[in-house]
Amino acid sequence: MLDLEFMRLAFGAGIVVGLLAPAVGFFLVQRRLSLVGDGVGHVAFAGVALGYLLNLPLVLTALVVSVIGGLSIEWIRARRRNAGDQALALIFYTGIAGGVVLVSAAGALNVNLFQFLFGSILTVTRSDLAVIAALGAGALVVITMLYRPLVAVVVDEEGARVAGLPVGALNSLTVVLAAVTIALSMRVVGILLIAALMVLPVTAASRVARSVSSTLAIAMTIGLLSVFIGLTVSYYADLAPGGAIVLTAAGAFAVAAVAARFRPLARP
Amino acid sequence: MSLALRLRGVTFGYGHAAPVLRNVDLDVQQGEFVAIAGPNGGGKTTLVRLIVGLEHPTSGRVELDVDNVGYLPQRAQAGIDAPLTVRELVTAGRASRTRLIGPLGAADREAVRAAVDRVGLAPQADRRLSTLSGGQQQRAFIAKALAGEPELLVLDEPTTGVDVEAQEAIAELLQQLRSELAMTILYVSHEFGAVEEFVKRIVLVRGEIVFDGPPSALPGVWHDPSHTHA
Numbered sequence: 001m002l003d004l005e006f007m008r009l010a011f012g013a014g015i016v017v018g019l020l021a022p023a024v025g026f027f028l029v030q031r032r033l034s035l036v037g038d039g040v041g042h043v044a045f046a047g048v049a050l051g052y053l054l055n056l057p058l059v060l061t062a063l064v065v066s067v068i069g070g071l072s073i074e075w076i077r078a079r080r081r082n083a084g085d086q087a088l089a090l091i092f093y094t095g096i097a098g099g100v101v102l103v104s105a106a107g108a109l110n111v112n113l114f115q116f117l118f119g120s121i122l123t124v125t126r127s128d129l130a131v132i133a134a135l136g137a138g139a140l141v142v143i144t145m146l147y148r149p150l151v152a153v154v155v156d157e158e159g160a161r162v163a164g165l166p167v168g169a170l171n172s173l174t175v176v177l178a179a180v181t182i183a184l185s186m187r188v189v190g191i192l193l194i195a196a197l198m199v200l201p202v203t204a205a206s207r208v209a210r211s212v213s214s215t216l217a218i219a220m221t222i223g224l225l226s227v228f229i230g231l232t233v234s235y236y237a238d239l240a241p242g243g244a245i246v247l248t249a250a251g252a253f254a255v256a257a258v259a260a261r262f263r264p265l266a267r268p
Numbered sequence: 269m270s271l272a273l274r275l276r277g278v279t280f281g282y283g284h285a286a287p288v289l290r291n292v293d294l295d296v297q298q299g300e301f302v303a304i305a306g307p308n309g310g311g312k313t314t315l316v317r318l319i320v321g322l323e324h325p326t327s328g329r330v331e332l333d334v335d336n337v338g339y340l341p342q343r344a345q346a347g348i349d350a351p352l353t354v355r356e357l358v359t360a361g362r363a364s365r366t367r368l369i370g371p372l373g374a375a376d377r378e379a380v381r382a383a384v385d386r387v388g389l390a391p392q393a394d395r396r397l398s399t400l401s402g403g404q405q406q407r408a409f410i411a412k413a414l415a416g417e418p419e420l421l422v423l424d425e426p427t428t429g430v431d432v433e434a435q436e437a438i439a440e441l442l443q444q445l446r447s448e449l450a451m452t453i454l455y456v457s458h459e460f461g462a463v464e465e466f467v468k469r470i471v472l473v474r475g476e477i478v479f480d481g482p483p484s485a486l487p488g489v490w491h492d493p494s495h496t497h498a
Contacts, residue, residue, distance in 0.1 A: 030350050145369045152360035155350060156412070162320045162339040163364035163416050206351045210396045215351040 001235050009124040010188060010231055010241070016136035017185045017197070018227035022205075022219035023143055024177045025198030029206070030154040031171075036073060037178055037195030039088040043069030043095035044182050044191040048116050049102035058116070059131055062191070063183035069095060070175035078168060119190035119242035132184045139180050142173070150174065151212055188227070190242035197223060200249035204256035208263065222252045271333055272298040272420055272452040273319060278328035280314055287326065288314045290476045296454070298334075298419070301446045303463050303483075304456045306473035312456045313342065315473055316422050319454065332420070334452065336364070338413030340406075340423040354400070354408045355393045358383050361412030383414040387441060403434025407441065414445070421445070422454045439463045 001007050028036050047065030051058035069091050076087035103113065115123050124132075143150065152160045153170050161167045178198070185194040205218035230245030237244075275294040281287035289311045296302055306312050317323040318330055320339045338361070358380050359372060366376050384393050387407040397405055406426050413421055423442075427435040443466040445451050455463050464470070464483045472479035472486075479486065 148359065148366070148372065149363050149368050151352075151356065152363040155352060155357055155360040156341065156409075158322055158341050159339050159361070159412070160363065161322065162337050162422075163361070165363055166368075209351045210394075211353045212351060212356050 001232065006122055006124065007231070007235060009126065009129050011228070012129050013124045013132045013184075013188050014227035014231055015224065016132050017181070017188050017194075018224035019220050020136045020139055020181050021185060021189075021194060021197040022201040022223040023140060023216060024174070024181045025202045026212075026216055026219060027150055027154055027174045028178060029199055029202045031157070031174075033077075034199045034203075035085075035088055035195070036070070036175060037182065037198045038192075039073055039091045039095070040066050040070045040175070040179050041182050041191040041193075041195050042092045042099075044179075044186060045099035045116070046095045046102060047099075047183070048113075048186070048191070049099040049106065053102050053106035059128065059183055059186070062186060063135075063180065066179035066183050067176055070179040071172055074172050074175045078171065114240070115190075116186050117190050117192045117242075118240040119186070119188050119193065119245070120240065124187045128187055132187075135180055136184055139177050142177065146170070146173070154212075188231075188241060189245055190240070193242035193246045196246040197226065197249055200246065200253050201226065204249070204253040207253075207256040207260040222249060226252065270298055272296050272300070273333065274331045275319070276329050276331075278318060278325045278330060280318055280323060280325050288475070289318070289473075292328070292473075292477055294471065294477065294480075296452060298452050299446065299450045300469065301442065301453045301463075301467050302455070303467045303470045304454055304473060305458060305470055306478075308458060310474040311476075312458070312473045313424055316424055316454060316456050320422055334419040336416055336418045336420075338416050338418030338421045340409050340413055340421075340426055342425045342428065349398055352397055353394050354384060354389055354397060354411070355380065357397055357408055358411045358415045361415035364416045379417070380415050383411040386414060386445075387411040401434070402430040403437060406430060406434075406438055410438070410441065418451065420452045420454070422456075424456045425458070426455070427457060427459060435459070439466055442466070 002011070025037065028034060044062045044066045047062035048058050050065060051061035054061065073087045073091050076090070149165055149170055152165060153167050157167060181198065182191060182194050185197070189197055201219040201222035202215065204222055205215045209215040209218050226245050226248040229248045231241050233239065233244045234241035273296045275292050278289060278292040279287050280289045292315065304312050304315060314323065318325055319332070320337055361383070362372065362376050362380055366372065384390055387410055389404060389407055389411060392400060392404060397408060400408065427438055430438070442453055442455065442463070446453055455467070468482055470479065470481070470483050470486060471477055
């Protein structure tokens with residue numbers, strides 16, 4: 001399997017996605033914003049369509065439009081109490097409708113959109129991998145450097161605000177990181193399924209881990225294993241990789257849920 | 269003694285609804301331990317949210333003469349279910365005193381350890397927060413606030429859902445903090461019996477301040493019957 005260049009490229013991109021998606025997802029899940037990834041994913045579809053219309057690199061247009069969509073969700077959420085789900089719904093539907101209209105306008109309804117929605121192991125190019133590796137490494141470095149204040153906001157947003165932390169900027173950074181993750185992952189997992197890879201490993205890890213650091217470590221390991229297993233199954237069974245990867249992550253959640261019943265949490 | 273905070277003519281309402289608080293004047297001296305009590309919906313939480321800057325008055329002004337404020341939100345709003353240890357929680361409270369970027373320095377790690385020690389949770393420092401009792405969780409959140417070395421500590425309903433014994437242990441801890449660290453403390457609760465013997469001042473809020481004075485002057489019907497004192 002690894003004799004084939006397209007599989008090596010898919011695995012290369014998969015390593016970045018498998019590590020980055022749960023790392024970013026942790027900060028969304030713990031703030032009860034698990035569906036933000038889904039909302040931004042729908043917007044990314046509009047970005048892909050815009051790329052077709054303007055004949056620009058699709059990762060680039062998906063990235064720019066996702067960042068705008070993510071910041072819009074955060075802007076509405078931060079200003080209107082209890083409006084988080086409405087903000088998501090607005091961005092969800094506007095994103096998907098905008099994508100359909102733009103793809104129609106570009107006369108590209110006949111192209112294979114399926115590969116962007118659910119991933120395809122054939123589509124990662126060398127230049128894609130270079131972009132994915134550079135941006136993915138950059139995102140992981142940002143998370144590492146700002147780990148403490150990001151955790152402080154997750155633990156107690158109002159306490160962090162009172163203490164003078166730049167909570168608005170940190171929350172905006174989190175959705176920008178989510179947008180970057182989605183744009184990078186669309187070749188491998190697909191924009192409609194990447195949100196699951198941001199959420200499922202984290203919810204699985206939360207069932208068995210004792211600390212933030214162990215939750216992140218377990219979640220990133222699950223993410224990586226899900227990508228490896230999903231891509232392998234997808235190659236041999238000729239399946240869309242996004243579905244195989246996410247089903248593997250869902251299986252990890254089931255295992256963690258069972259393990260948590262037999263191993264009460266967390267006494268050293 | 270100088271003022272820690274001063275409110276003058278503070279009125280606040282959510283949107284176009286009737287004001288939750290009307291024309292509140294309040295002075296708190298540095299080092300005072302003040303209980304803020306009143307019925308649910310009376311505006312206690314709104315009052316402290318105005319004091320810590322989470323809300324802004326519709327009219328009037330709030331002035332604080334302290335640099336660092338520690339705030340303990342109501343239990344329902346805090347991340348108790350998150351997968352984190354007591355030490356990680358307290359470390360989060362130190363974030364305001366350190367550089368934003370990079371790992372924690374030795375002095376900051378020591379401040380975290382001291383805060384955990386002070387609330388008596390050193391043996392539980394590496395346990396997951398959700399495995400502790402309600403009283404221990406609240407002490408962990410107090411340690412988190414202490415890690416930021418606040419001059420003003422504001423606690424909103426810190427004993428809700430906690431048994432009477434734990435409530436009194438928390439009240440004793442707060443009294444210790446006030447006397448040893450000269451910290452100004454605002455303690456919000458509709459069950460203020462636990463702190464009644466430690467505070468020299470109770471402020472009753474019911475849309476406005478309806479009582480402000482020593483517990484001994486409090487009309488009998490407002491005393492909290494769940495606590496009895498010798």
